Every structure is written in structure tokens, then in C-alpha cells.
Amino acid sequence: MAVAEARAPRTAPDGSPYPDRSQPTFERDVRRMFGFFARRYERFNHVATLGNDVLWRFRALGQLDRFRRRPIERALDLGCGTGELARAVVRRYPAARVIATDFTREMVAIGREGGGPPPEFGRADAQRLPFASGSFDLVTNAFVARNLHDLPRAFAEWRRVLRPGGVALTLEISEPPRPAVARFFHAYFDRVVPLVGRSFGSEGPSRYLPESLRGFPGRGRVLALLAEAGFTRAEAPIQSGGVVTTFLAEAGPPPARSR
Numbered sequence: 001m002a003v004a005e006a007r008a009p010r011t012a013p014d015g016s017p018y019p020d021r022s023q024p025t026f027e028r029d030v031r032r033m034f035g036f037f038a039r040r041y042e043r044f045n046h047v048a049t050l051g052n053d054v055l056w057r058f059r060a061l062g063q064l065d066r067f068r069r070r071p072i073e074r075a076l077d078l079g080c081g082t083g084e085l086a087r088a089v090v091r092r093y094p095a096a097r098v099i100a101t102d103f104t105r106e107m108v109a110i111g112r113e114g115g116g117p118p119p120e121f122g123r124a125d126a127q128r129l130p131f132a133s134g135s136f137d138l139v140t141n142a143f144v145a146r147n148l149h150d151l152p153r154a155f156a157e158w159r160r161v162l163r164p165g166g167v168a169l170t171l172e173i174s175e176p177p178r179p180a181v182a183r184f185f186h187a188y189f190d191r192v193v194p195l196v197g198r199s200f201g202s203e204g205p206s207r208y209l210p211e212s213l214r215g216f217p218g219r220g221r222v223l224a225l226l227a228e229a230g231f232t233r234a235e236a237p238i239q240s241g242g243v244v245t246t247f248l249a250e251a252g253p254p255p256a257r258s259r
């Protein structure tokens, strides 16, 4: 039996899943965590961010509109969770075809139940996309990138499925650049948010949250990885003092070998 299969998943003291990035089972355990947490996820997120997550998604689409140079006819949301960003994309571009995907079955099921304008839902791993090259004008993801095992591979996949001139939008929690804001942010994110998680019966997911940010590269490194993946123009505007960053990257032409 492979070592990855034999290893018991890490759990928090309350028995909830607690993924460990250093383990070969990391991706499986991330999926298990979001499956366990799916029914509580949206409410937890609204409470933990004091409702700001809704505002951040909305503003990110405004930043996208200032950045993009081509119309949005087909959009793909990755790690869609319950579908909040995908629905915001449908509202903003009502004529576009929007596909929302996640690799956690429970999240996709809840997304399909949800109200509001419906995107099409399906299952997909954000690092191995089951879509043809050059099939989208926009690839979005909110609060997903921190959970990815292989960010360079994911970026290369996003560029592959984008048409040249299409845009990848990655909204993610980030390290605030100003020390005073960073101190306040860490006091809240590292200490208060895990307590909120415990009150939701989900100690593992909320312990994992600050760890996942520590494993995520800084803005400059993310921009460098996007360039290496074939994005030819990129920006990283911040929101709320840098507590979140919207990475916007325009896809260049496909590499010569895949033409």
C-alpha cells in the first residue's frame, strides 16, 4: 500500500479535518475538510470576515472591469464553493455563459441548491482542467489559491484554457503591506478567527486558515509566477489595506509547442 494511503489524516482536537501541506495526502485532506465544512462554510465566512467577503468579491469584479480589454462571453469559476463569486459574475455579465467548478462534491451540491442567477455547476480540480485550450475569456477564483498544492501548474492550466487576451482573476487573503494594519490583521486572523471556527464546530478548518496564508507566496512572487506561466500583463490591486489582493493577469499567446 502506498505511504499516502496508509497515513491517517490529521484532525483537530474536536475531530474535524486539519490538512497538513507537508503531507502527500494534502489535496485529499483539503477536499475532506471542505466536504466536512460545506454546510457551514458560507455562514462561517460571512461571520469571520464581518460580511466583507461579499464586498471583496464585488469590488474585485470592478477591478477586473478596469483591467480587461476584451468582452466576457465565457467565464469559468474555480473552487466555486457554494457559488457566490460565480453568481456575482452572472449578475455582472448576464449575457455570458458562466461555469462554476469545485473539486469538493458537497460544495457543488450546495451550489446547485442556491438561489439567485444560476451558473452551470460541475466538478473539476483547478490544477487539471477538463476544458479545451483557449475556451474562456475569464477564469476566476476567490479564496482558493492558498489551498492549491501546485500553484505554477494551476497558473499554467488557467492560461491554457484562456483565449489570448483573456483574464485570470485570483482574489486571495494577503499580508497587509503596512505594519500597523498587519499587526491588527494577524491579531484577528490568527487568534479570533480560530475561536469563531470553534464556535462553528470546525476547529480544524479554522486552525488551517492562518497556516494556509503562511504557505502562500507574497504579491511579488505571485506576479512572477503568473509571468512564468505565460501571462503577459498583470496587476495586484489591494483591498481593505491589503487584507485581500486581487491578482489580475492577461493571458499571452499560447507557447509555440502547443499551437
Ligand SMILES: C[S@@+](CC[C@H](N)C(=O)[O-])C[C@H]1O[C@@H](n2cnc3c(N)ncnc32)[C@H](O)[C@@H]1O
Binding pocket: 030, 031, 034, 045, 078, 079, 080, 081, 082, 083, 084, 085, 101, 102, 103, 104, 107, 124, 125, 126, 127, 141, 142, 143, 144, 147, 148, 149
Ligand atoms: C475557501 S473556499 C472558497 C469558495 C468560494 N470561491 C468563495 O468565494 O467563497 C475554497 C474552495 O476551493 C475548493 N478547492 C480547494 N482546492 C481545490 C482544487 N485543487 N480544485 C478545485 N477546488 C478546490 C474547495 O473545495 C472550496 O470549496
